Amino acid sequence: MIEQDQHFHLDIFAGPLDLLLYLIRKNEVDIYNIPIQRITEQYLKYLELMKILDLDIAGEFLSMAATLMHIKSRLLLPPEEREELEEEEEDPRWELVRQLLEYKRFKDAADLFGNLERDQGKTFSRKPAVPDPVPAAELPLAEIDLFKLLDAFSEVLNEAEKRRPPEFEPDPFTLDDGRARVLERIAPREAILFHLLFDRGEPRTRVVVVFLALLELIRQQAVQVVQQGHFSEIMIRKVIPAGAG
Amino acid sequence: MSPKNISLKRVVEAILFVAPEPISSGRLDELTAGIRKEGERVKDALAELAGEYESEERSFTIRKVAEGYQLRTREIYASWIRNLYRTRRTVYLSKPALETLAIIAYKQPITRSEIEAIRGVAVDGILKSLLERELIKISGQKEVVGRPYLYRTCRKFLEHFGLPSLAALPPLESRETPSGKKIISAAQLRPAPPEAGEGIEPEETQ
Numbered sequence: 209m210i211e212q213d214q215h216f217h218l219d220i221f222a223g224p225l226d227l228l229l230y231l232i233r234k235n236e237v238d239i240y241n242i243p244i245q246r247i248t249e250q251y252l253k254y255l256e257l258m259k260i261l262d263l264d265i266a267g268e269f270l271s272m273a274a275t276l277m278h279i280k281s282r283l284l285l286p287p288e289e290r291e292e293l294e295e296e297e298e299d300p301r302w303e304l305v306r307q308l309l310e311y312k313r314f315k316d317a318a319d320l321f322g323n324l325e326r327d328q329g330k331t332f333s334r335k336p337a338v339p340d341p342v343p344a345a346e347l348p349l350a351e352i353d354l355f356k357l358l359d360a361f362s363e364v365l366n367e368a369e370k371r372r373p374p375e376f377e378p379d380p381f382t383l384d385d386g387r388a389r390v391l392e393r394i395a396p397r398e399a400i401l402f403h404l405l406f407d408r409g410e411p412r413t414r415v416v417v418v419f420l421a422l423l424e425l426i427r428q429q430a431v432q433v434v435q436q437g438h439f440s441e442i443m444i445r446k447v448i449p450a451g452a453g
Numbered sequence: 454m455s456p457k458n459i460s461l462k463r464v465v466e467a468i469l470f471v472a473p474e475p476i477s478s479g480r481l482d483e484l485t486a487g488i489r490k491e492g493e494r495v496k497d498a499l500a501e502l503a504g505e506y507e508s509e510e511r512s513f514t515i516r517k518v519a520e521g522y523q524l525r526t527r528e529i530y531a532s533w534i535r536n537l538y539r540t541r542r543t544v545y546l547s548k549p550a551l552e553t554l555a556i557i558a559y560k561q562p563i564t565r566s567e568i569e570a571i572r573g574v575a576v577d578g579i580l581k582s583l584l585e586r587e588l589i590k591i592s593g594q595k596e597v598v599g600r601p602y603l604y605r606t607c608r609k610f611l612e613h614f615g616l617p618s619l620a621a622l623p624p625l626e627s628r629e630t631p632s633g634k635k636i637i638s639a640a641q642l643r644p645a646p647p648e649a650g651e652g653i654e655p656e657e658t659q
């Protein structure tokens with residue numbers, strides 16, 4: 209499916225703490241009382257998805273998985289044994305909670321900075337004669353909720369799984385094809401519902417390739433992921449360069 | 454037709470009009486030394502100009518940015534100006550970059566490993582690109598084993614976010630839950646009695 213040398217390093221997932229906060233929010237659970245079992249299961253599911261995508265999973269994601277499983281195992285001990293083992297020790301979740309709360313303060317501040325940045329982007333001053341060049345390869349990424357996008361991908365993948373036709377021939381569909389498809393489908397309307405990027409009964413490998421192509425386009429800021437409301441479907445939109453606004 | 458009198462206000466306006474970057478009040482003081490009369494202050498001239506732009510509904514205004522003053526267009530005119538600069542793309546920072554910058558902004562000077570302890574991921578690549586964009590700088594080395602570099606934000610950081618000064622950073626949220634629950638001690642987090650089912654959940658049926 210994906211060629212060997214196309215190992216993706218997408219620096220777009222903010223990190224394991226971000227994923228955990230996302231899961232806590234999504235499950236509407238109390239950060240002070242994290243249901244470790246449920247959250248761990250879901251966390252591992254995301255790692256699985258990243259593996260399917262052949263994303264270069266940062267080591268920190270794996271080490272957080274180990275931490276979660278360790279906490280889980282300690283909580284699973286019968287209460288008597290736990291007391292024996294811990295004596296003066298605290299809830300095994302505490303250190304993680306502390307870390308999450310500390311991280312969240314800065315994550316919230318980062319959101320605020322994002323707003324300030326956008327506001328500032330709407331006002332202009334006299335610029336030095338030469339605008340600072342931003343090399344294309346260094347283009348930072350637009351802000352989107354990528355875990356949400358992974359969720360949507362997971363749904364499409366499940367659909368593909370159900371309809372998988374029994375065929376084992378190599379699919380000649382390349383990443384460039386995937387890219388072309390995404391752009392083609394967006395083109396007529398400048399935006400498209402996420403699931404319409406995929407075809408019914410499409411082989412799983414092709415779904416993966418199209419999704420990878422989408423991630424790459426996001427990274428290049430060629431497309432943008434938007435969502436109108438909390439529960440509305442994710443849409444993919446063409447990015448109109450601000451300069452051409 | 455030229456004005457009868459050259460006023461401090463108009464000189465300040467002229468300087469702001471051509472200045473390519475925010476200009477501090479100290480610098481304005483220096484530049485207007487020859488015209489400033491006894492008791493006249495640059496600050497008052499700036500306030501007067503700002504009031505004028507406001508009441509005349511000018512398309513621009515005076516903004517305090519990065520410890521200085523700058524003429525900037527009002528937001529509602531953004532789309533027309535973007536048409537002027539077709540080739541210049543507004544590039545926004547990524548989420549990881551914003552998080553890293555936020556940590557540096559509030560905790561500066563700070564080392565890479567201290568940032569990583571908060572974010573829970575490696576930040577070397579991000580630091581490199583923030584350094585390249587001159588949003589941060591290396592301000593020294595910490596006097597601990599290994600003498601790691603310390604990072605600080607630069608003036609460009611303030612400009613990028615339209616902040617008047619570091620002191621004007623929005624206050625960092627205290628560690629509170631949305632319900633207003635203050636951070637609680639570890640003791641309060643002790644596992645509840647088993648019957649409460651805290652922590653360990655029954656197998657979920659989906």
